[in-house]
Amino acid sequence: MSENLDKSHINEAGESKPDSEQGLEGALERSDEALQKKVKSDSPSPQRVGRPHSSPPRLVTVEELLETAKGVTNMALAHEIVVNGDFRINAVELAEGSLEKRVKEIVHKAFWDCLSVQLSEDPPTYDHAIKLVGEIKETLLSFLLPGHTRLRDQITEVLDLDLIKQEAENGALDIAKLAEFIIGMMGTLCAPARDEEVKKLKDIKEIVPLFRAIFSVLDLMKVDMANFAITSIRPHLMQQSVEYERKKFQEVLEKQPNSLDFVTQWLEEASNDLLTQKYKHALPAGGGAAGSGDAAVLSPASVQNYAYLKLLKWDHFRRPFPETVLMDQSRFQELQLQLEQLVILGSVLLVTLSTAAPGISGHADFAEKLKMTVKILLTDMRLPSFRLEDALTSIGEKVCLEVSGCLSLCGSPPFSINKEAALKGQVQALASPDDPIRRIVESRVFTFLETHLASGHQKLLPTVPGGLGPIQKELEEVAVKFVRLVNYNKMVFCPYYDAILGKLLLRS
Numbered sequence: 001m002s003e004n005l006d007k008s009h010i011n012e013a014g015e016s017k018p019d020s021e022q023g024l025e026g027a028l029e030r031s032d033e034a035l036q037k038k039v040k041s042d043s044p045s046p047q048r049v050g051r052p053h054s055s056p057p058r059l060v061t062v063e064e065l066l067e068t069a070k071g072v073t074n075m076a077l078a079h080e081i082v083v084n085g086d087f088r089i090n091a092v093e094l095a096e097g098s099l100e101k102r103v104k105e106i107v108h109k110a111f112w113d114c115l116s117v118q119l120s121e122d123p124p125t126y127d128h129a130i131k132l133v134g135e136i137k138e139t140l141l142s143f144l145l146p147g148h149t150r151l152r153d154q155i156t157e158v159l160d161l162d163l164i165k166q167e168a169e170n171g172a173l174d175i176a177k178l179a180e181f182i183i184g185m186m187g188t189l190c191a192p193a194r195d196e197e198v199k200k201l202k203d204i205k206e207i208v209p210l211f212r213a214i215f216s217v218l219d220l221m222k223v224d225m226a227n228f229a230i231t232s233i234r235p236h237l238m239q240q241s242v243e244y245e246r247k248k249f250q251e252v253l254e255k256q257p258n259s260l261d262f263v264t265q266w267l268e269e270a271s272n273d274l275l276t277q278k279y280k281h282a283l284p285a286g287g288g289a290a291g292s293g294d295a296a297v298l299s300p301a302s303v304q305n306y307a308y309l310k311l312l313k314w315d316h317f318r319r320p321f322p323e324t325v326l327m328d329q330s331r332f333q334e335l336q337l338q339l340e341q342l343v344i345l346g347s348v349l350l351v352t353l354s355t356a357a358p359g360i361s362g363h364a365d366f367a368e369k370l371k372m373t374v375k376i377l378l379t380d381m382r383l384p385s386f387r388l389e390d391a392l393t394s395i396g397e398k399v400c401l402e403v404s405g406c407l408s409l410c411g412s413p414p415f416s417i418n419k420e421a422a423l424k425g426q427v428q429a430l431a432s433p434d435d436p437i438r439r440i441v442e443s444r445v446f447t448f449l450e451t452h453l454a455s456g457h458q459k460l461l462p463t464v465p466g467g468l469g470p471i472q473k474e475l476e477e478v479a480v481k482f483v484r485l486v487n488y489n490k491m492v493f494c495p496y497y498d499a500i501l502g503k504l505l506l507r508s
Contacts, residue, residue, distance in 0.1 A: 126168040266322040270307035300501040324493040396424035
């Protein structure tokens with residue numbers, strides 16, 4: 001393997017996507033939260049939804065609990081790497097003014113001051129400096145791939161600590177030359193994102209500040225290499241992760257036999273909802289008996305699909321989340337929020353383009369500009385302080401200004417006061433979940449997701465329902481994330497779902 005080719009592989013770490021909001025710490029925190037929820041769920045609470053007891057509760061030892069926590073943590077990390085294509089390990093940054101940061105600064109200052117004193121002695125003492133060179137050597141060697149034979153030989157030869165000690169004892173050590181070699185090797189091994197930082201090292205002439213800067217850049221390179229390793233193992237981990245997660249969940253299930261209670265409740269609700277819908281559709285116009293004997297027959301696949309769609313309208317504050325998807329609860333919450341924003345966005349665009357003059361509604365540039373304007377005004381929708389009514393009031397005003405401006409540019413008659421008032425009223429009415437336009441848009445959005453989910457692993461997306469054309473791109477992006485997440489979870493937990501649905505559907 002050529003070293004240039006290896007260099008390009010290493011550089012991939014620096015070309016990755018922006019930092020994921022759910023990094024390593026997030027994965028561990030979610031696994032801990034999931035475990036805490038399971039522990040708390042066994043104790044009664046007046047605010048909890050009643051737990052269906054499929055098996056009697058039992059006491060667990062501290063050792064069993066810790067072992068379970070370890071299994072959940074490992075499973076969460078593997079799941080995060082496989083499901084989240086943007087997963088990255090981030091450099092640890094201590095909070096400004098925190099005790100940890102102050103202690104770290106004091107210790108580091110003491111160390112570098114000691115090094116400065118040693119190097120300023122006559123003759124200089126290199127004990128600390130040699131130790132630093134040894135640490136740098138081990139770090140550089142850790143960055144090498146198996147094919148980096150020549151680079152490994154160079155590092156081992158130039159950073160030979162025994163030889164460096166002899167040179168120091170004989171007053172022949174050229175510490176600046178060693179630093180130059182180290183910087184050159186860092187430039188060879190670093191990701192493109194670090195090229196500028198490595199280049200700046202050459203401008204530092206004093207030894208102590210130079211070594212401090214070298215270690216700072218090496219820390220960043222360690223993070224890059226870790227993320228490169230994750231990128232490299234993801235395809236291999238994907239092949240093993242389904243069996244691994246299923247095995248880990250089974251271990252949790254053996255220690256906590258009631259770990260499928262909420263899943264059972266979730267699937268049972270989905271099947272009951274579908275049965276109710278099918279019975280209604282099977283009734284003739286007169287309201288008599290069902291017209292077809294098998295009109296209410298459900299398939300396990302349709303129940304699972306509908307159950308996953310229900311997660312996109314879940315009340316996360318009042319209802320416990322199904323155990324099998326606990327690690328993805330934050331993802332489903334994020335998808336739920338994105339869909340809520342899309343429904344409002346699509347509703348505003350549908351109302352505006354329907355009310356505006358035909359010449360404007362068919363103007364692609366105007367529709368795109370209007371969409372971006374409304375999206376900006378809905379950006380804060382994820383914040384607790386966000387009030388949809390206030391936002392829609394501002395959106396109504398802005399939409400009317402945009403329509404009036406476009407009409408003026410097109411030479412069309414101006415927007416009348418009555419039409420402007422009607423449009424503002426329709427936009428403000430979208431704050432209610434029962435608004436007819438909003439309900440139509442939401443129904444079509446979920447129909448699109450349901451169709452895409454039912455289409456299996458087909459690469460072609462289904463046709464976007466009428467009226468959703470302006471938000472087609474955003475809707476398809478959400479649909480792809482949703483279906484990928486659901487299909488992976490199905491692969492992992494299908495034996496448990498099949499067993500539960502086998503009993504539920506047999507009863508129905």
